[in-house]
Amino acid sequence: xxxxxxxxxxxxxxxxxxxxxxxxxxxxxxxxxxxxxxxxxxxxxxxxxxxxxxxxxxxxxxxxxxxxxxxxxxxxxxxxxxxxxxxxxxxxxxxxxxxxxxxxxxxxxxxxxxxxxxxxxxxxxxxxxxxxxxxxxxxxxxxxxxxxxxxxxxxxxxxxxxxxxxxxxxxxxxxxxxxxxxxxxxxxxxxxxxxxxxxxxxxxxxxxxxxxxxxxxxxxxxxxxxxxxxxxxxxxxxxxxxxxxxxxxxxxxxxxxxxxxxxxxxxxxxxxxxxxxxxxxxxxxxxxxxxxxxxxxxxxxxxxxxxxxxxxxxxxxxxxxxxxxxxxxxxxxxxxxxx
Numbered sequence: 001x002x003x004x005x006x007x008x009x010x011x012x013x014x015x016x017x018x019x020x021x022x023x024x025x026x027x028x029x030x031x032x033x034x035x036x037x038x039x040x041x042x043x044x045x046x047x048x049x050x051x052x053x054x055x056x057x058x059x060x061x062x063x064x065x066x067x068x069x070x071x072x073x074x075x076x077x078x079x080x081x082x083x084x085x086x087x088x089x090x091x092x093x094x095x096x097x098x099x100x101x102x103x104x105x106x107x108x109x110x111x112x113x114x115x116x117x118x119x120x121x122x123x124x125x126x127x128x129x130x131x132x133x134x135x136x137x138x139x140x141x142x143x144x145x146x147x148x149x150x151x152x153x154x155x156x157x158x159x160x161x162x163x164x165x166x167x168x169x170x171x172x173x174x175x176x177x178x179x180x181x182x183x184x185x186x187x188x189x190x191x192x193x194x195x196x197x198x199x200x201x202x203x204x205x206x207x208x209x210x211x212x213x214x215x216x217x218x219x220x221x222x223x224x225x226x227x228x229x230x231x232x233x234x235x236x237x238x239x240x241x242x243x244x245x246x247x248x249x250x251x252x253x254x255x256x257x258x259x260x261x262x263x264x265x266x267x268x269x270x271x272x273x274x275x276x277x278x279x280x281x282x283x284x285x286x287x288x289x290x291x292x293x294x295x296x297x298x299x300x301x302x303x304x305x306x307x308x309x310x311x312x313x314x315x316x317x318x319x320x321x322x323x324x325x326x327x328x329x330x331x332x333x334x335x336x337x338x339x
Contacts, residue, residue, distance in 0.1 A: 031091035032079040037212040038072040050215040052251045054329045068107025068173030078165040081158025086129045089158035091196035099191040102144035103183035107173035115140040126166025129157040185218045217250030245298040253329040256289040262321035271302040
C-alpha cells in the first residue's frame with residue numbers, strides 16, 4: 001500500500017511540474033517586436049530629405065500616381081525563438097495601420113479615391129522560417145485617411161539558434177495631394193501602429209507604435225524679364241529674355257508661361273531654352289508649359305516681336321509693353337512686365 005501511494009504521489013508531482021512547465025512557456029514565451037522607418041525620395045536630388053507639395057517628381061518625370069515617394073516600415077521580432085518549433089515566440093496575425101495627416105494619400109495609379117497601392121515586401125535575418133509575405137496591398141478610403149497594410153494570416157517568426165532577428169519590410173508609395181487645398185510647407189507625422197496575437201487566431205495585443213516625421217516644401221517661381229535692346233522704330237524687331245527661376249526650396253509642377261504683347265507689338269514668338277530644355281515642354285501660341293521646375297533651376301526664354309503703328313496711341317513714342325505671367329499647380333502666380 002505505501003508503495004502504491006508513493007507511485008501516485010510521484011506521478012502527481014510530475015504532472016504538476018509538467019503543467020507548470022507548459023504554463024511558464026505560455027507566459028514567458030512571446031515575441032519582442034520593434035519598428036523602424038525610412039524615407040526615400042523618388043528624386044535623388046531631394047536627397048531623401050523632403051516631399052514636394054503638389055505631387056512627386058523622380059528627376060525625369062512625374063510619378064505622383066504609381067510610384068510616389070517611398071515610406072519603409074520594418075517590423076522585427078528579436079525574441080529567442082526555437083528552430084525546432086517555429087511557433088515559439090511567434091507574432092501571429094500581424095496588422096499594420098499608418099495614420100497620415102490631411103493632404104497625404106497613396107500613390108494610386110489612377111489618383112482617384114478609394115486609393116490602393118501594391119506594397120513591395122522583403123524579409124531578412126531569422127532562419128528558414130523568415131519568409132516575406134506575398135501579394136500585399138495597402139488601401140486608403142480618402143485623402144488623409146488611415147492607410148491599412150492588408151495582411152492576411154501573416155506571422156512573424158523569432159530568431160532561432162543564434163540567428164539574427166527576422167525582419168519584414170514593407171515599402172509604400174505616398175504623394176501629397178495634387179488639388180486644393182494643397183499641403184502647406186512644414187513638418188508632418190506618419191504614425192505607425194502594428195498589432196499581433198500571441199496565438200494563432202488569438203486576441204490582438206496592444207499595438208507597437210512609432211512615428212516618422214517628413215518635411216514638405218512648396219514650390220515658387222520668380223520671373224525676370226529684360227529687353228534685348230534700348231530702342232526700336234516702326235517695323236523693327238524686338239526681343240526680350242524671360243527667365244523663370246525655382247526660387248524656393250521645393251519644386252513646382254505644371255509651370256505655364258503666358259506672354260502678352262500690347263497693341264504696339266505684333267508677331268509674338270516664344271523660343272524655349274535648349275541644353276537642357278524644360279522637361280515635357282509644350283509650346284502653344286503665346287503659352288509655354290512644362291512639367292517641373294526644380295528649386296534653384298533657371299530656364300531662359302526668348303520672346304520675339306516687332307513694332308507696329310497704333311493709331312489710337314496717346315503717347316509718342318508709343319509704349320512697347322510685354323507682360324509675362326506664370327502659374328503652376330499650387331496656384332502660385334508671378335508677373336513681370338517691361339515697357
